Amino acid sequence: MPSPYSYDLRIRALKMIDEGIPITQISKLLKISRDTLHRWKNRRDHTGDVKARFGYQTGYNHKISDMKEFQKFIDQNPGKTHQQLADLYPVEMSAKTMGVWIKKLGYTDLATFF
The missing domain is CATH 1.10.10 (Arc Repressor Mutant, subunit A)
Structure with missing residues (x-):
């Protein structure tokens, strides 16, 4: 901007x-x-004034705030699909988002369906 x-x-x-x-x-x-x-x-x-507005840009809020905690969660739930992991994770997210974050950790693609 x-x-x-x-x-x-x-x-x-x-x-x-x-x-x-x-x-x-x-x-x-x-x-x-x-x-x-x-x-x-x-x-x-x-x-009464023409000062520029500021503070309204909040930016993007990531679903995962602690990567170590997320990696621990993934390690504790091996073999589950992205949808199952998304349902189990405490923060609401889609299966697609779960897959993106798993990929960021460097894990190979997990099964998305049976």
Whole structure:
């Protein structure tokens, strides 16, 4: 994800809007899309500020948090299918996800059906 525009640039663009300069002209001058300028203006009108949002990107939460514990679980349940292992594992996951994590451990492919 690209980094947000600086706060100073946002303030400068909004001052230009307040001075009556057309948004199209500001867009060309500062090389910022018109939609972005409209969003900044609306955000300022609603919240009173135009700071960039942060903290909303949570990233991907992996199903397996402790690989050693997972490897121990796999070693304790030999000969079971991916679906059986997925059903037994305390965290809910699909058989496909179970197979992907088993492969990450370096084990050969276990049976997926009888």
